[in-house]
Amino acid sequence: MTAAPPPVGGSRPRGIQSGGSALREPVRIGLIGAGRIGSAHAGTLARRVPGAELVGVADAVPAAASRLAGQLGVTAFGSPDELITADEVEAVVIAASSEAHCALIVAAAAAGKAIFCEKPMSQTLAEADRALAAAADVPLQVGFNRRFDAGFAAAHEVVASGGVGTPQLLRSLTRDPGLANPGAVPPWTIFTQTLIHDFDTLLWLNPGASVVEVYATADALVAPEYKPAGLLDTAVTVLTFDNGARAIAEASFSATYGYDVRAEVFGSAGMVTVGDQASSSLTHYGPDGRRVTTVRGDVELFRDAYAGEFAEFADAVRAGREPAVTGRDARRALGVALACIESVTTNRPVPL
Amino acid sequence: MTAAPPPVGGSRPRGIQSGGSALREPVRIGLIGAGRIGSAHAGTLARRVPGAELVGVADAVPAAASRLAGQLGVTAFGSPDELITADEVEAVVIAASSEAHCALIVAAAAAGKAIFCEKPMSQTLAEADRALAAAADVPLQVGFNRRFDAGFAAAHEVVASGGVGTPQLLRSLTRDPGLANPGAVPPWTIFTQTLIHDFDTLLWLNPGASVVEVYATADALVAPEYKPAGLLDTAVTVLTFDNGARAIAEASFSATYGYDVRAEVFGSAGMVTVGDQASSSLTHYGPDGRRVTTVRGDVELFRDAYAGEFAEFADAVRAGREPAVTGRDARRALGVALACIESVTTNRPVPL
Amino acid sequence: MTAAPPPVGGSRPRGIQSGGSALREPVRIGLIGAGRIGSAHAGTLARRVPGAELVGVADAVPAAASRLAGQLGVTAFGSPDELITADEVEAVVIAASSEAHCALIVAAAAAGKAIFCEKPMSQTLAEADRALAAAADVPLQVGFNRRFDAGFAAAHEVVASGGVGTPQLLRSLTRDPGLANPGAVPPWTIFTQTLIHDFDTLLWLNPGASVVEVYATADALVAPEYKPAGLLDTAVTVLTFDNGARAIAEASFSATYGYDVRAEVFGSAGMVTVGDQASSSLTHYGPDGRRVTTVRGDVELFRDAYAGEFAEFADAVRAGREPAVTGRDARRALGVALACIESVTTNRPVPL
Amino acid sequence: MTAAPPPVGGSRPRGIQSGGSALREPVRIGLIGAGRIGSAHAGTLARRVPGAELVGVADAVPAAASRLAGQLGVTAFGSPDELITADEVEAVVIAASSEAHCALIVAAAAAGKAIFCEKPMSQTLAEADRALAAAADVPLQVGFNRRFDAGFAAAHEVVASGGVGTPQLLRSLTRDPGLANPGAVPPWTIFTQTLIHDFDTLLWLNPGASVVEVYATADALVAPEYKPAGLLDTAVTVLTFDNGARAIAEASFSATYGYDVRAEVFGSAGMVTVGDQASSSLTHYGPDGRRVTTVRGDVELFRDAYAGEFAEFADAVRAGREPAVTGRDARRALGVALACIESVTTNRPVPL
Known part of the structure; x- marks a missing residue:
């Protein structure tokens, strides 16, 4: 896996479309976290990221997942674990509460899933090291969305x-x-x-x-x-x-x-x-x-920046390369x- | 059919998402015209308009349609007529050369399809009247995209x-x-x-x-x-x-x-x-x-404005209402x- | 007399100071017109134009001249003619009502005075020609102040x-x-x-x-x-x-x-x-x-532009050259x- | 002596003209310091401050004073002390090197002159206290010019x-x-x-x-x-x-x-x-x-801000009030x- 420069430029069009991504199979994404930012991410993933397909959502509170899944017409998983281990989920977007991030990364990595985790990736440096070690062999991107704002x-x-x-x-x-x-x-x-x-x-x-x-x-x-x-x-x-x-x-x-x-x-x-x-x-x-x-x-x-970070994630997953924003950046x-x-x-x- | 105000506001987010559109079936759109603006529209329709699904493209030059369709993974129709009469096409976006607009509107209206036509809708006022008369019973929107720019x-x-x-x-x-x-x-x-x-x-x-x-x-x-x-x-x-x-x-x-x-x-x-x-x-x-x-x-x-005009079109089609920019506006x-x-x-x- | 480029640049400092003007004797100016713009000009001439000295004011209404002269501590002349022919007046600034401009230019030129005239210099082209002919041998500048705005x-x-x-x-x-x-x-x-x-x-x-x-x-x-x-x-x-x-x-x-x-x-x-x-x-x-x-x-x-046009006038008078804005510009x-x-x-x- | 608010507003016209100052006798100012900022101040005082009259300059290097005085047509004093004690000098502007500020303030205050001192007023707090004590009975303003910028x-x-x-x-x-x-x-x-x-x-x-x-x-x-x-x-x-x-x-x-x-x-x-x-x-x-x-x-x-601070100084001197920027501000x-x-x-x- 090698790092690529973020595929964004100084141009007004802030959504990022990787060249041939339309011909590729979209990355099938499961989202964990149905709160404020999770719901926003779900909307973005469902509608605005060509290379991604939102297949389902989960939340520590199953009713929250059900409500959000219903709004978007996708699957509501019974728990984050269920989502992580589901065959149809290829990559996991973690927008749960911060305390849960590290454990979810470890679980998703164990399941071989590509991982996008909201910031902060972890609460402590020890947790960061645990997450980095666990995800050594899967793509791991962290939600520093500003990097994908055109300006x-x-x-x-x-x-x-x-x-x-x-x-x-x-x-x-x-x-x-x-x-x-x-x-x-x-x-x-x-x-x-x-x-x-x-x-x-x-x-x-x-x-x-x-x-x-x-x-x-x-x-x-x-x-x-x-x-x-x-x-x-x-x-x-x-x-x-x-x-x-x-x-x-x-x-x-x-x-x-x-x-x-x-x-x-x-x-x-x-x-x-x-x-x-x-x-x-x-x-x-x-x-x-x-x-x-x-x-x-x-x-x-940051509407377009959110779409941009997920486009980068989908592209990195499909290309089998390291995303532009890594777990090491989060640790730093x-x-x-x-x-x-x-x-x-x-x-x-x-x-x- | 009643006119609705354009569903855009003064906000930075320029893409327009109609409230519940994700639950609706996307409008199945066929695009006529594989030139510069047609290709741009195809990319927009394929990737950036939640309420729309691009099902295929046609062009007076079949090879041009094939090339564009291949890039996007959609059907290449053998001719505009074929596209217009295809069952899977619910609505037609006309981005052919201007001289062809009026005849294509008449044909699409005869086939009962909803119509989005690039500007200018017609070359003469007589043509405009013919198009308006033909499309009296189908949604007809014209491509005055600036109305969908946030500013x-x-x-x-x-x-x-x-x-x-x-x-x-x-x-x-x-x-x-x-x-x-x-x-x-x-x-x-x-x-x-x-x-x-x-x-x-x-x-x-x-x-x-x-x-x-x-x-x-x-x-x-x-x-x-x-x-x-x-x-x-x-x-x-x-x-x-x-x-x-x-x-x-x-x-x-x-x-x-x-x-x-x-x-x-x-x-x-x-x-x-x-x-x-x-x-x-x-x-x-x-x-x-x-x-x-x-x-x-x-x-x-106008990247977001283009997406916005198609979102308005899809929404008007699904809602059975007149689009925000009409054939009468084009005539005027x-x-x-x-x-x-x-x-x-x-x-x-x-x-x- | 040869025309010089206006001595202003694109710099923020909008007042114009000609190089060595401080060593020259300031141009002794009489102002005709004690209305709104005349009063503003009087304040500018009295305080903000290094190369100029306001010696007195006149107005068709003597009381108006007296009031303004009193405020500035300069001479109130009994009439425009008196000012024009006064020995201590070297140059005349005309800010009277537009109808009077041409006759005042003719009179001031006859008295051999340098002339700055507010726009419009004249009401008709015939008047313009009369003013131009009369002022052929004296400096004549017209009040197109925008030329002296830094931008x-x-x-x-x-x-x-x-x-x-x-x-x-x-x-x-x-x-x-x-x-x-x-x-x-x-x-x-x-x-x-x-x-x-x-x-x-x-x-x-x-x-x-x-x-x-x-x-x-x-x-x-x-x-x-x-x-x-x-x-x-x-x-x-x-x-x-x-x-x-x-x-x-x-x-x-x-x-x-x-x-x-x-x-x-x-x-x-x-x-x-x-x-x-x-x-x-x-x-x-x-x-x-x-x-x-x-x-x-x-x-x-245009505070600085007003000061700038008078600085140009004073400089042109002292240098014996044509001002940067001429009567021909006014005619045009x-x-x-x-x-x-x-x-x-x-x-x-x-x-x- | 009471402090007055600085007589500047948010308006573009940045030069400050105190209402009736034209009728007052301008404050006769001697400037100490013929270096870069001293020369700039001399030009400002000579040409752009209605309430002030530059009567002469002095410098630790007499030749520097002579050159500047010659350019502006004012008196060259043989030394700062000579300037400070000259009868025709009513107020002193100190733009000498910073080390000299405190002693010059003390000397000028002893001679009963109003004082404008460039920043920094002093090198140490002890010096600041000495200057403040010495100038307790004369107007003392410090050169914090930004306060007089319109913005x-x-x-x-x-x-x-x-x-x-x-x-x-x-x-x-x-x-x-x-x-x-x-x-x-x-x-x-x-x-x-x-x-x-x-x-x-x-x-x-x-x-x-x-x-x-x-x-x-x-x-x-x-x-x-x-x-x-x-x-x-x-x-x-x-x-x-x-x-x-x-x-x-x-x-x-x-x-x-x-x-x-x-x-x-x-x-x-x-x-x-x-x-x-x-x-x-x-x-x-x-x-x-x-x-x-x-x-x-x-x-x-800060061209207009420099003129503004001197206009404030002249106005404070004439009004017998404390300037808007004081020695206490400098100490702070x-x-x-x-x-x-x-x-x-x-x-x-x-x-x-």
């Missing part, structure tokens, strides 16, 4: 081809539009679930470099009443790389203006910026000036996240 | 809901990136094939108003050596509406910077502008300033185009 | 240096934020006072080309009740040039979103666009999206405006 | 009026276009000369809040060969405020694309961004996409810079 992919291409020279200052940020249920947010979520995207982005946009030290600071500014319970809703981190570059990652759970994901790479020969919240090309002018409507959620912002981003948590705990920079 | 759709929503007050000055333009084969361009193409899009846009963005007079001027500035053969590659037209609004439509066949389609509606209470050539959200900064890459073709710019835009041609010929404003 | 000047530079190839399609527009007193607007004002700016812009941005035909249409859409009295508040014109280029100029008196002046030149090798209504670099994001505040008036939008733009009026009257294209 | 001023207005709610995440950055002479850059310059602007900006955009802790990391990435000599050309800092907000300030000495200064304030109710590198409103479209030219230096970017920003230096030295967060 982010174009930024990567420019950086990787030397268009900004040597990266020196990088920035990646995530601002989620809302914190619906602060009481339900596990401690450190902002690092392990949110900023983990930014860490992957920053590593990907500083190709070949490794993080040698992190500093992180975080607080509960949106919902301070939940701070005693461990909620951190605002965070800033600084990563120092072995090539000298410094990168900032920041996140907040309370953007009133929508879902905001941006990145910037400044280097010795130029800069790229990427990320735009505009919901369309419309500008509306009136007595209060000119106005552009902004996107409201990840599914809206997790390592940064865990070091950041330690930095917040100790209020010190933490070497990696 | 244009949002502009329409703002205008239709009074967001700019009464339209007073409108503009729509098309700048095609190249004129590959000037000798092959039939006379008046810039009006009947290109600006017809802009005329539909302007009529749609000035809801309820009718054109009462047009003025047009045109020239061969890109390829002047072909002017004697009737080529006009640059045109400007002014439409006067019965509500007093004036609209400008302009077109050129030689945009060196890509494919450029924009519109603007200025009214008593504000303005909307729409259309953006950026190929992604990437901005690249260097010694020569900051730069944004531009899209290069209609298929790239053609009337403006023909009056513009007369204006160029006579160098006078022409009343409608 | 417009940069556009001209790009076009003049071949950056867009041969111009093929041009556009210039003016949208004024309000029509305070429709009853006071003389007939044809939209052509002779407003669009005359756009005509100059279009001629300047299509260097070396001449207008050979115009088509114009106009209406009273903002204040239709004043149409019987001759008010036209909305106009669209199409100019055909001898190099084949077509240009659109449009104007409205009712932009709710501020003062909007833009231009576009599309040519065989590219395009430039210019004009931005943003009042600063601030973008404000909130629940209704992102918003930019817009400028509200010409004095705000007026010719286009008058042909447009004829086109509206006859509803025909009018050759020049 | 930054508008951002402050929005934030101060609650337009983004409570600030939670802030960012300010400075990217200088070049490092002409790395060997001549004193150690820690990036903090005391460059980022000190950003620290003032961040304090000003988080009104009422104080910095309680800083973390900083810095390196020599542009000119690593000068690192042994103490050069740091790239820095990232994180400030934690007592209201919980986190702010990032970053700087680099090597922007290939021009001079880049931006800020962002994200809060509980929205966000503002400010800063634009475009040199004019021109966009140029060609085969490589669309392009905007960028500004190349601070004097170009210096405190942050010194803590950052300690953080780099110790590789620890440093409490204030």
